[in-house]
Amino acid sequence: MKKETRDLGLKTQTLTMNMGPQHPSTHGVLRIVLTLDGEVVVGAIPYIGFLHRGIEKIAENKTLHQVIPYTDRMDYLSPISNNIGLCLAVEKLINFQITEKCRVMRVIASELARISSHLIWIATHALDLGAGSPYFYAFTEREKYLDIFDEMTGVRFTVSYGRIGGLARDWEKGLDKKILNLVENTPKCIDELDRLLTRNRIWIERNQNVGVISKEEAVNLSLCGPNLRASGVEWDIRKAYPYLGYEKYKFEIPVGENGDAYDRYLVRMEEMRQSIEIVKQALKDYDEKASLWPEDIESQKSFYPPKEKVLTSMEELIHQFMVATEGPKTPKYEEIYFAIEAPKGELGFYIVGSGTNVAHRLHFRSPTFANLQALPVMLKGGMVADVVATVASLDPVMGDADR
Amino acid sequence: MKAGRTGERDILVAEIYKGWDVDLTETISRLKESLKDVEFSVHNFRGETTIIVKNGDLHKTLEFFKNDGFDYLVDVSSSHYPERGEIEVIYLIRELKSRRQIRVKSALSVENPMVLSACDLWRGADWFEREVYDLMGVIFEGHPDLRRIMMPEDFEDFPLRKQYPMEGDDEWRNFLKPGEGE
Numbered sequence A: 001m002k003k004e005t006r007d008l009g010l011k012t013q014t015l016t017m018n019m020g021p022q023h024p025s026t027h028g029v030l031r032i033v034l035t036l037d038g039e040v041v042v043g044a045i046p047y048i049g050f051l052h053r054g055i056e057k058i059a060e061n062k063t064l065h066q067v068i069p070y071t072d073r074m075d076y077l078s079p080i081s082n083n084i085g086l087c088l089a090v091e092k093l094i095n096f097q098i099t100e101k102c103r104v105m106r107v108i109a110s111e112l113a114r115i116s117s118h119l120i121w122i123a124t125h126a127l128d129l130g131a132g133s134p135y136f137y138a139f140t141e142r143e144k145y146l147d148i149f150d151e152m153t154g155v156r157f158t159v160s161y162g163r164i165g166g167l168a169r170d171w172e173k174g175l176d177k178k179i180l181n182l183v184e185n186t187p188k189c190i191d192e193l194d195r196l197l198t199r200n201r202i203w204i205e206r207n208q209n210v211g212v213i214s215k216e217e218a219v220n221l222s223l224c225g226p227n228l229r230a231s232g233v234e235w236d237i238r239k240a241y242p243y244l245g246y247e248k249y250k251f252e253i254p255v256g257e258n259g260d261a262y263d264r265y266l267v268r269m270e271e272m273r274q275s276i277e278i279v280k281q282a283l284k285d286y287d288e289k290a291s292l293w294p295e296d297i298e299s300q301k302s303f304y305p306p307k308e309k310v311l312t313s314m315e316e317l318i319h320q321f322m323v324a325t326e327g328p329k330t331p332k333y334e335e336i337y338f339a340i341e342a343p344k345g346e347l348g349f350y351i352v353g354s355g356t357n358v359a360h361r362l363h364f365r366s367p368t369f370a371n372l373q374a375l376p377v378m379l380k381g382g383m384v385a386d387v388v389a390t391v392a393s394l395d396p397v398m399g400d401a402d403r
Numbered sequence B: 001m002k003a004g005r006t007g008e009r010d011i012l013v014a015e016i017y018k019g020w021d022v023d024l025t026e027t028i029s030r031l032k033e034s035l036k037d038v039e040f041s042v043h044n045f046r047g048e049t050t051i052i053v054k055n056g057d058l059h060k061t062l063e064f065f066k067n068d069g070f071d072y073l074v075d076v077s078s079s080h081y082p083e084r085g086e087i088e089v090i091y092l093i094r095e096l097k098s099r100r101q102i103r104v105k106s107a108l109s110v111e112n113p114m115v116l117s118a119c120d121l122w123r124g125a126d127w128f129e130r131e132v133y134d135l136m137g138v139i140f141e142g143h144p145d146l147r148r149i150m151m152p153e154d155f156e157d158f159p160l161r162k163q164y165p166m167e168g169d170d171e172w173r174n175f176l177k178p179g180e181g182e
Helices: A055-059 A064-072 A079-094 A100-128 A133-153 A175-197 A201-207 A215-220 A226-230 A261-285 A307-312 A314-325 A367-372 A375-379 A386-393 A398-402 B010-016 B025-034 B055-067 B125-136 B169-174
Strands: A015-019 A031-037 A040-047 A335-342 A345-352 A361-365 B040-045 B048-053 B072-081 B086-094 B101-109 B114-116 B139-141
Touching: A031 A375, A031 A386, A040 A375, A040 A386, A055 A064, A055 A361, A064 A079, A079 A100, A079 A335, A079 A345, A100 A133, A100 A175, A100 A261, A100 A386, A133 A175, A175 A261, A201 A261, A201 A386, A215 A226, A226 A261, A226 A345, A261 A386, A307 A314, A335 B048, A335 B072, A345 A367, A345 B072, A345 B086, A361 A367, A361 B072, A367 A398, A367 B125, A375 A386, B025 B048, B025 B055, B048 B055, B055 B086, B055 B101, B055 B114, B072 B125, B101 B114, B125 B139
Parallel strands: B048 B101, B114 B139
Antiparallel strands: A015 A031, A031 A040, A335 A345, A345 A361, B040 B048, B072 B086, B086 B101
16 A cells, blocks of 8 residues: 655754753763754753863862872872973973882872773773663772872872872882782773673664764864774873883784774773783882972982971971972973873863962863863764763863863 | 073983974075065074064065964963053964974063964964963954853953952952842
């Protein structure tokens, strides 16, 4: 029977739908205004700034040491990386050389931060797509990392561990053994997640060919970190501009091919394994007996002395006071840019000195801000259900984007 | 290598921050040849190269670098110098293949901070320039979508300018005070 088709006079029109800022899958306060044609996304405008605290303005009015706790609250899933990044940038500006032990400790701390940040990402990404179990596997593992951070820094979450010229405190005896034990057991957790997800039919269907961005577009849109690498660009600050002696360690940069959510997943999973390798190698360099603080008196004057000495010796108390009030002198109106490979991507610090211990201008080039910019390109032409997968695969942290 | 203050010995800096100072002399001589009418000065500090150009030449210079292979826009930032009455706009660009990295900046007057947008060269400049507009009040001509990005849309001031107060009554000029308007 021939089906009769006739014009009913019905019109279709696009629908504008608001997503966020209180949506559970936007990983914070991200608002996206979607224009929908049925189930297809024809336009998307992200709105950010709901978590803007004006950290750059505050940083212009505080001493550089006082800025360190604010960096904790930027990318709050990997605070150690931010602390160390700021310290390295200021050390570049004032031309300060840290000790070998401090270097090794910073490498280990920032790689542990990377692993714990990626574990949160896989947990929330899977949960957004309806997979409940990986959430618990990943969070259980991450809890062990927080315990290590607790022992290392005294705080589980907002650690403020970096100090200009060094670190807040030395490690307790035997902590390196605990870290080694932890990273040797983490691959078990990653393998479990691997078995749950990588060849899971639903996971592949929900992630492959979702949120695709080509190599050229990714470079043109200033995408960074694992998202850039998933599009097939071999770029990692640790390899390109090695800092903290990363050139001494053997590790590989995982690179994707298609630039879709599935590749971003694969890249981050491999990155965790590579970070474990770096930590293992760095632990071999760790010398428990060496001093975290430099030997000569002139250098000791430039940054915080160990806490035990402050409480027992007069000179160190004076040092502490002088560092807290005067601090490092930055060269007037000289500027530097320094970037580290944070878990989310390239975290850069642009500092203009002022002649005192307060920066004339401190600008953060935050990775999430640059990554979210590509969202309209990724979402366009996709299905509305894939919006959640695309946003989660970018690994946004709104504290980082809004600053 | 001994730890501690390294004084003015810049060799040590090169050792710590390996790779940041890729040789740029060829690039700069090419710039000199192709843009003969552009006056610029070069500043080196800690192995980083800064090209300082006049406001009108900024877009031309950036276009040259884009054609020279600088495919990645790292960052756009700004800095206010109240004693000179100037706002600087700073573009940091990079070529991923050769790891060349250069900073191009230009000073604008505070009264009329207008500059040509680089959105036509790198699409990534979009949000970075919006941020500079929002917080510093620099107007980017030719920007496709110049709106505030961090602050509320009805906000009138530019918080990163030095005269914007950090405390006192004046700080509330854009907001309702606690208890007002309820």
